[in-house]
Amino acid sequence: MGSVPFALALVCVAAALFAVGRWLNISYAFFAAYVVVQYIVLGTAWNILGGYTGYVNFGITAFFALGAYSSVVLYKLVPSLPLPIMMVVGGIVAGLVGLGTGYLTLRLRGVFFSIATLALAVVVQTLITNWDFVGGARGAYVLRPRVAPLIGGDYIQYLFLLMLGLCVIALTTARAIEHSALGYGFAAIRDDEGAAEASGVPTLRLKLIATVLSGGFMGMAGAPLPYYVTYLDPSSGFSLNYAVNAIAMPLIGGTSSWLGPVVGAVLVGGLQEYIRVTISSAVNVLVAGVLLVVFVVLAPEGIVGLFRRRRR
Amino acid sequence: MTPLLQISGLGKRFGGFTALQAIDLDVQEGERLGLIGPNGSGKSTLVNCICGTLRHDLGSVRFGGKPLDGLAAHQRTRGGLARSFQLPRPFGTLSLAENLRIPILYAVNARGEGGLAGPAIDARCRDLLAEVGLADKAHRLPRDLTQIEMRKLELARAMAAQPKLLFADEVMAGLSHAEIDEIIALLFRLNGQGVTVIMIEHIMRAVMQFSQRLAVLVAGRKIADGKPADVVRDAEVVRAYLGE
Ligand SMILES: Nc1ncnc2c1ncn2[C@@H]1O[C@H](COP(=O)(O)OP(=O)(O)OP(=O)(O)O)[C@@H](O)[C@H]1O
Ligand SMILES: [Mg+2]
Numbered sequence: 070m071g072s073v074p075f076a077l078a079l080v081c082v083a084a085a086l087f088a089v090g091r092w093l094n095i096s097y098a099f100f101a102a103y104v105v106v107q108y109i110v111l112g113t114a115w116n117i118l119g120g121y122t123g124y125v126n127f128g129i130t131a132f133f134a135l136g137a138y139s140s141v142v143l144y145k146l147v148p149s150l151p152l153p154i155m156m157v158v159g160g161i162v163a164g165l166v167g168l169g170t171g172y173l174t175l176r177l178r179g180v181f182f183s184i185a186t187l188a189l190a191v192v193v194q195t196l197i198t199n200w201d202f203v204g205g206a207r208g209a210y211v212l213r214p215r216v217a218p219l220i221g222g223d224y225i226q227y228l229f230l231l232m233l234g235l236c237v238i239a240l241t242t243a244r245a246i247e248h249s250a251l252g253y254g255f256a257a258i259r260d261d262e263g264a265a266e267a268s269g270v271p272t273l274r275l276k277l278i279a280t281v282l283s284g285g286f287m288g289m290a291g292a293p294l295p296y297y298v299t300y301l302d303p304s305s306g307f308s309l310n311y312a313v314n315a316i317a318m319p320l321i322g323g324t325s326s327w328l329g330p331v332v333g334a335v336l337v338g339g340l341q342e343y344i345r346v347t348i349s350s351a352v353n354v355l356v357a358g359v360l361l362v363v364f365v366v367l368a369p370e371g372i373v374g375l376f377r378r379r380r381r
Numbered sequence: 382m383t384p385l386l387q388i389s390g391l392g393k394r395f396g397g398f399t400a401l402q403a404i405d406l407d408v409q410e411g412e413r414l415g416l417i418g419p420n421g422s423g424k425s426t427l428v429n430c431i432c433g434t435l436r437h438d439l440g441s442v443r444f445g446g447k448p449l450d451g452l453a454a455h456q457r458t459r460g461g462l463a464r465s466f467q468l469p470r471p472f473g474t475l476s477l478a479e480n481l482r483i484p485i486l487y488a489v490n491a492r493g494e495g496g497l498a499g500p501a502i503d504a505r506c507r508d509l510l511a512e513v514g515l516a517d518k519a520h521r522l523p524r525d526l527t528q529i530e531m532r533k534l535e536l537a538r539a540m541a542a543q544p545k546l547l548f549a550d551e552v553m554a555g556l557s558h559a560e561i562d563e564i565i566a567l568l569f570r571l572n573g574q575g576v577t578v579i580m581i582e583h584i585m586r587a588v589m590q591f592s593q594r595l596a597v598l599v600a601g602r603k604i605a606d607g608k609p610a611d612v613v614r615d616a617e618v619v620r621a622y623l624g625e
Pocket of ligand 2: 424425426467550
């Protein structure tokens with residue numbers, strides 16, 4: 070299947086999901102589904118760098134929160150700015166930061182790169198916590214319009230629709246990469262960077278492309294967050310949840326294809342939501358962590374990998 | 382005519398250890414050069430320095446008349462240098478055919494003229510695998526190969542980059558008599574198509590049969606360079622190989 074038919078198929082699935090939601094018309098369903106779709110985007114974004122090129126990024130919250138705080142800044146400057154534009158801006162900001170950190174850190178291999186990204190998350194969090202304009206440690210309030218623009222109904226429906234749209238774009242991008250020269254170049258880097266160079270692969274440039282795409286999608290996923298939570302402070306914007314889930318979900322679902330992060334996010338995100346309602350949200354990280362360990366030990370190729378192997 | 386490859390005064394150190402010292406070597410276009418020397422004499426290090434996997438410390442390397450200094454390894458490959466790794470370094474998660482696809486996509490197609498697309502790439506991968514006798518394993522992963530088959534894959538991947546100059550770094554180690562003859566014939570064919578070949582090999586039968594010229598490295602220095610028959614009779618070479 071080409072990229073265009075694939076994107077159209079995704080749009081149909083997304084439209085069907087949204088239609089079912091509208092028909093059910095339960096606010097809670099939209100709130101819960103938003104989180105799952107957001108994690109599909111985050112997991113897909115992480116996977117473009119971590120799964121395809123093998124560079125493990127621990128600094129997810131830096132990119133995600135940059136998107137969220139870009140929206141806070143824009144909200145304070147131009148409150149009437151449409152949210153899709155804020156998402157694009159958040160994506161550009163996070164993508165540029167990805168380019169910068171990539172340029173500084175991508176010469177580091179393996180675990181050293183991961184530690185550098187962890188440091189980035191700490192640096193960005195410290196800067197934002199000390200930036201009064203966006204509320205600093207106190208946090209910032211964002212007034213959410215009661216009614217959704219364009220589509221009417223509850224505003225959460227609008228947020229969900231935007232996240233669905235972003236998800237379609239992210240998945241289409243990820244799948245297009247897999248089937249392109251870029252995807253082969255990424256795989257070569259993941260397998261053996263020196264051999265990739267010797268085969269003509271411009272490794273630094275490809276890694277920068279991956280970092281920009283990955284960071285950009287994380288930023289776009291974070292941009293609607295202030296409107297979702299209405300009160301954003303550093304501890305919620307930089308929550309460990311995002312980092313753990315964005316890594317755990319692709320690894321559980323399988324890192325070798327676009328489908329992995331989807332399966333992982335639906336499964337783990339769904340389970341977390343169920344436990345949050347029945348027990349407590351405090352165990353969210355634990356759920357992802359335990360599943361992650363189980364999969365890394367028993368099925369390192371993830372759920373998608375398990376099915377592939379069976380088919381062979 | 383300017384030589385295709387001009388190495389002058391090349392030096393390489395690993396910490397306090399001098400791996401290569403004041404190497405001068407010219408290789409003409411279309412030549413078949415054998416490069417021999419005892420274990421640890423610096424043959425692979427020389428390949429690494431020329432192809433950009435390692436940076437040399439002293440001297441200069443010119444390829445096609447242009448200096449290579451400062452060029453990244455991938456730029457040198459695109460410029461027409463290709464090498465096999467002595468210890469095979471296949472792309473482990475890609476099938477054999479996909480392994481060959483990488484240099485086609487990133488070296489051959491990056492040169493602009495004569496790029497391949499779609500089915501032409503698949504056909505080229507199949508042909509190359511057939512040339513080294515791995516056609517029936519095109520869709521297997523490298524981990525299904527023996528060490529010897531991996532050496533053949535290394536050679537095929539280097540050939541896939543369509544180089545002007547090919548380094549074959551011990552691709553024949555462990556092969557049977559008949560297989561060695563096949564690889565020699567393959568390298569002769571490549572050379573017939575205009576590819577300059579530098580063969581690094583411990584199997585003297587192959588080196589003597591293939592090379593028009595022989596260079597000898599001992600402990601990081603070039604101690605002999607000339608007609609193969611003369612070089613192997615050279616007193617210093619004999620001493621280096623057979624001991625005092
Ligand atoms: N990356 C490295 N770091 C430190 N020392 C190295 C490195 N690579 C090679 N050496 C050393 O440099 C010397 C030359 O090694 P090289 O691999 O070039 O020898 P060679 O002639 O290819 O030997 P062989 O015939 O066994 O392949 C050896 O003593 C080796 O231990
Ligand atoms: Mg060697």
